[in-house]
Amino acid sequence: MLQIKQYKFKLSFKFSFLMQLFKFISNEVCVCPCVCVCFQALRDWVAIESDSSNMLKRPDLHRMMEMVAQKLRPMGGNVELVDIGEQELPNGQTIALPKVVTAQFGNDPNKHTVCVYGHVDVQPAKLEDGWATDPYNLTDIKGNLYGRGASDNKAPVLAWIHAVEAYQALNMELPVNVKFVIEGMEETGSNGLDAMILAQRDTFFSDVDYIIISDCGWLSRRPALTYGTRGNCYFYAEVEGPKQDLHSGVYGGTVIEPMTDLIGILDTLISPSGKILIPGIREAVAPLSDEEWKMYQDIQFDLDNYKNKIGVNQLMYSNKVDLLAHMWRYPTVSIHGIEGAFSDPGTKTVIPAKVIAKFSIRQVPNMDPALVKKQVTDYLHLVFAKRKSPNKLKVTMVIGAKPWLADTQHPLYEAGKAAVKRVFDVDPDLIREGGTIPIARTFQDVTRKSIIMMPIGGFDDGLHSQNEKIMLSLVAAGTRFLQALKTFKGPNCKTS
Structure with a gap:
């Protein structure tokens, strides 16, 4: 009986402690100057073409990580640029990975420690892709800040940094120890970060109590908390x-063309109705539970608005629950492009000598990237063999990120819901994310710490798309939301 009472006391304290973490005191900390500073810093950061997928942009990515460190150093914390080694390219060459920035503000053993994770690399962007503005020149249009990386993930990272900076500017003691882990390879699978986290599990991460990630967005106009992400095998x-390459007029009809082979095998990956045709993939997926169905049913989501936003007149599924389930908790195959194919304006009568298809399979719970790699490789070689082609096929998996799923009944999420209610005066939706944040699962498996994803980005920010943006008002709200650290105080001694 005594043990039960002690357990209830610890659970009650933990919930109280988490509530204090996310409690919002809007009148005690002025964030207006902080938001102005954040805007200028965001402009500087967006100007860096920190595209982690383009090897030619690797110097820009190195410069981006130095800029992050330069932003943190004047704040007086313990800032380090951690070397995480080299990246091996498909052609066998190696290239230096961008260093990871770690920082720590405060080391009081009587205070709890929160670790904030973010990234500052971006997806490729070119004006000619259909951007209305220069993607690397932050542009304010009616309160929307347009630029590649504005929402994913440079503004949220800066919001966290400026939340800490605000306390310093006001000579207010941080009520918790704050740590940062900021990387530059998230968009391509967080290469090298897993090993760094494992290496520093008993040092940098040893005193971390909770990990917070803001690399996600709302589903609708209603604020949200995210409790799951899909993985990605690319x-x-x-x-x-x-x-x-050959002239099609001279050689067409005499050679078996690589492009024809490639299109043929790609057509065997997925059916027109969206059914994945690779054996073993669908069978590994965890079934949809009644509890999940109920959660999806209660989420605010309008199919017509969704169709209008993306500019289509028909979706793969016609009801909300099916659509959300296939967006979040079922795998999908997406074909992204073909390298070596002619894609410039005009005409070119060429038979490419070598073509490389790029496609991905989003992972969900119960799927193992190592097994998926084998399933895809074996299947494509089997299909290719049936074509009896003299050409050569090579299949490579360059990203193998696992999915992540949190317990929404954990006190961390109860506290998060209360915080959103206080800041935005509305209860949040609990949502999953169809995209991938590779490191979330690693944090969970290696550090054994609880993780919460607190989106700052809006539902229409256009992540990875043309005209990516973030609302200035949402940046301000996010910065104010992060002032919850102000009341993150418990008793003098920490409890487990």
Whole structure:
């Protein structure tokens, strides 16, 4: 009986402690100057083309990480640029990975420690892709800040940094120890970060109590808390034939073309109705429970608005629950492009000698990337063999990120819901994310710490798309929301 009472006391304290973490005191900390500073810093950060997928942009990515460190150093914390080694390219060459920035503000053993994770690399962007403004020149249009990386994930990272900076500017003691882990390879699978976290599990992460990630967005106009993400297995399928490109008028009809082989095998990955055709993939997926169905049913989501936003007149599924389930908790195959194919304006009568398809399979709970790699590789080689082609097929998995799922009954999420209610005066939706934040699962498995994802980005920010933006008002709200650290005080001694 005594043990039960002690357990209830610890659970009650933990919930109270988490409530204090996320409690919002809007009148005690002025964030207006902080938001202005954040705007200028965001402009500087967006100007850096920190595209982690383009090897030619790697110097820009290194410069981006130095800029992050330069932002943190004047704040007086313990800031380090951690070397995480090299990246091996598909052609066998190696290239230096961008260093990871770690920082710590405060080391009081009587205070709790919160670790904030974020990234500052971005997806590729070009004006000619359909941007209305220069993607690397932050542009304010009616309160929306347009630029690549504005929402994913540079503004949320800066919001956290400026929340800490606000306390310093006002000579207010941080009520908790705050740590940062900021990387530059998230968009391509967080290469090298897993090993760093494992290496520093008993040092940098040893005193961390909770991990907070703001690399996600709302589903609708209603604020949200995110409790799950899909993983990602990204593949290259390379078909190589003649020793050089050929003129289709001279050689067409005499050679078996690599592009024809490639299109043929790609067509066997997924059916027109969205059914994945690779054996073993669908069978590994955890079934949809009644509890999940109920959660999806209660989420605010309008199918017509969703269709209008993305500009289509028909979706794969016609009801909300099916659509959300296939967006969040079922795998999908997406074909992203073909390298080596002619794609410039005009005409070119060429038979490419080598073409490389790029496609991905989003992972969900119960799926193992290592097994998916084998399933995809074996299946494509089997399909290719049936074509009896003299060309060569090579299949490579370049990203193997696992999915992440949290317990929404954990006090951390109860506290998060209360915080959103206080800040935005509305109860949040509990949502999952169809995209991938590779490091969330690693944090969970290696550090054994509880994780919460607190979106700052809006539902229409256009992540990875043309005209990515973030609302200035939402940046301000996010910065104010992070002032919850103000009341993150418990008793003098920490409890487990």
